[in-house]
Amino acid sequence: MLRTIILTMTFLLGTLLTAAQTAVGSWRSHLAYHNATQCAVAGGKVYVLSDGSLYSYNPDDEFVETYDKTTILSDQGIRHIAVDDASGILVIVYNNANIDLLHPDGSVTNITDFANKSTLDPTVNDLRIVDGNAYLATNFGLTILNIERGEFVNTYQLNKTTHSSLQLGGIIYAATTDGLYCGNTTDNLLDGTNWQQLARETYTQLASFDGQLIALQADKSVYRIAPDGQATLQRKGPFSFVHNTRDNLLIGNHTNVLVYDAPDKFTLLTLDGTIAHLTTDGTTYWAARGAKGLAGYR
Numbered sequence: 001m002l003r004t005i006i007l008t009m010t011f012l013l014g015t016l017l018t019a020a021q022t023a024v025g026s027w028r029s030h031l032a033y034h035n036a037t038q039c040a041v042a043g044g045k046v047y048v049l050s051d052g053s054l055y056s057y058n059p060d061d062e063f064v065e066t067y068d069k070t071t072i073l074s075d076q077g078i079r080h081i082a083v084d085d086a087s088g089i090l091v092i093v094y095n096n097a098n099i100d101l102l103h104p105d106g107s108v109t110n111i112t113d114f115a116n117k118s119t120l121d122p123t124v125n126d127l128r129i130v131d132g133n134a135y136l137a138t139n140f141g142l143t144i145l146n147i148e149r150g151e152f153v154n155t156y157q158l159n160k161t162t163h164s165s166l167q168l169g170g171i172i173y174a175a176t177t178d179g180l181y182c183g184n185t186t187d188n189l190l191d192g193t194n195w196q197q198l199a200r201e202t203y204t205q206l207a208s209f210d211g212q213l214i215a216l217q218a219d220k221s222v223y224r225i226a227p228d229g230q231a232t233l234q235r236k237g238p239f240s241f242v243h244n245t246r247d248n249l250l251i252g253n254h255t256n257v258l259v260y261d262a263p264d265k266f267t268l269l270t271l272d273g274t275i276a277h278l279t280t281d282g283t284t285y286w287a288a289r290g291a292k293g294l295a296g297y298r
Contacts, residue, residue, distance in 0.1 A: 036288035041281040042083040042090050043104045048294050052077045054092065057294060059284070067102075074100050074110040080127040082134070084147045085246045091134050091147060097122035101150055109150045114143060120157065126164040128206065128243070135172075137162040142174055156189055164206040168213055171227075175203035175215065180229065198229035207242045209249035210263050216242045222251050241277060250278055259285065269297065 038049040045056040045065075053076075054067040067073050077095040084091065090102040097115040100108050114122055114136075121139040128135045133153070134145040141158035142165040145151070160176040167173070172189065174181045180199040183189040203215040203223075213225040220237030240253045249260035254274045260266040269278075274290040287295045 035290055036276065036293050037290070038081050038277045039279055039286050039288040039294060040081050040083040040090060041279055041286065042088045046281075046286050046294065046296075047081060047083070047090055048288060049078055049081045050288075050293075052079075052095070054078055054081065059296065072102075072106070072108050074098065074108065079124060082127045082129050084129050084132060084134075086132055087148050089147050091127065091129065091145075093124050093127055093136065095123075097124055097138075099145070101147065111145070111150055111152075113152060114145075125162065126205065128164060128166045130166050130168070130208070133167070135165045135167065137165045137174070142172075154189070156183070156192075156195075158192065158195060163202075163204045166206050166208060168208045169211070173198070173206055173213060175206050177202065180215070180225070199225070199231065201231065205242050207244045207249060209244050209260065212263070214242055214244070214249060220253075245280055247282070248280060250280075252278055257285075257287075271295070 034051045036048050036050040040047045044060060045058050047054060047056045056065045069076055075094045075096070075098045078092055079095045080093040082091050088104040092100040092102060099111040099114065101111065102108055123139045124136045125139065126137040132147055134147055136143050136145065139161050141156045141160065142162050143155040144153050146153050158174060158176060158181065160178050163175045165172065165174045170185050172183050172185060179197050179201060180203055181195045182198045183195045187194040189195065202218040204218055205216040207214040214234060215223050215225050216239060217223055220239050222234040222237065222239055222242055223231040224234050225231055235251055235258060238253055239251055242251050244250065251258045252275055255271055257269045257275060257278050258266045259269060269285060271287065273292050275287050276290050277288040279286050283298060285297045289295050
């Protein structure tokens with residue numbers, strides 16, 4: 001039986017925010033930084049994106065730390081965060097496509113090339129991390145950043161707004177406004193003719209699990225996509241997000257999240273409030289809950 005983490009914290013952010021007590025057996029909201037929309041776990045901390053700003057929470061000592069330009073970050077107005085599990089590096093993408101890499105030792109590497117040198121619209125619509133690379137879906141296509149080296153390895157101009165992208169089994173997938181496209185990494189994908197339209201359907205988010213491509217369609221249902229583009233319904237919607245952690249596939253909406261341990265085995269988590277995003281550190285599920293802040297469930 002799942003057991004709630006019971007914590008009480010105070011957090012000074014212009015005003016004092018104190019988490020309210022809840023009963024054992026229910027979710028517990030830890031703090032609100034006005035609007036928590038994404039969360040990620042690295043180095044024993046839970047990083048939370050809220051109102052374009054970043055803070056972290058340490059479950060061991062209940063310490064809350066904020067990050068901004070006056071401390072270590074290089075910019076303001078954060079759009080996406082995600083963690084590379086292998087290196088423990090937190091990738092921070094700003095609204096202007098500036099990028100910070102927050103390392104486990106607390107240092108930051110700032111990468112300005114994409115924001116400053118791109119002649120295309122650098123708006124990043126989605127961030128996915130696969131095998132040490134960050135796949136940034138943009139309004140012109142996608143670009144790939146090697147996280148440990150802090151270098152862009154490829155940029156593919158598809159001339160299509162790309163909602164989400166990732167690599168699976170030597171194939172790069174791009175969910176665009178014109179359908180799902182794919183390209184083999186052994187081909188010259190800088191040549192747009194080497195990209196093939198795999199499906200006409202509009203998918204908004206991509207994930208991978210158990211060697212399969214998982215996609216959230218515009219109709220809010222989730223599908224498994226075969227190598228030939230054939231879509232098989234995984235779960236009927238409405239769902240608002242799908243993504244994978246190191247060991248799990250997470251499919252969720254504002255009140256329910258399916259946590260898959262295997263293709264046919266999942267745990268249903270239900271929350272009486274908004275779930276904007278959810279992740280796990282292996283023992284605890286952490287949810288970004290909008291105005292209700294961060295919640296943990298063990």
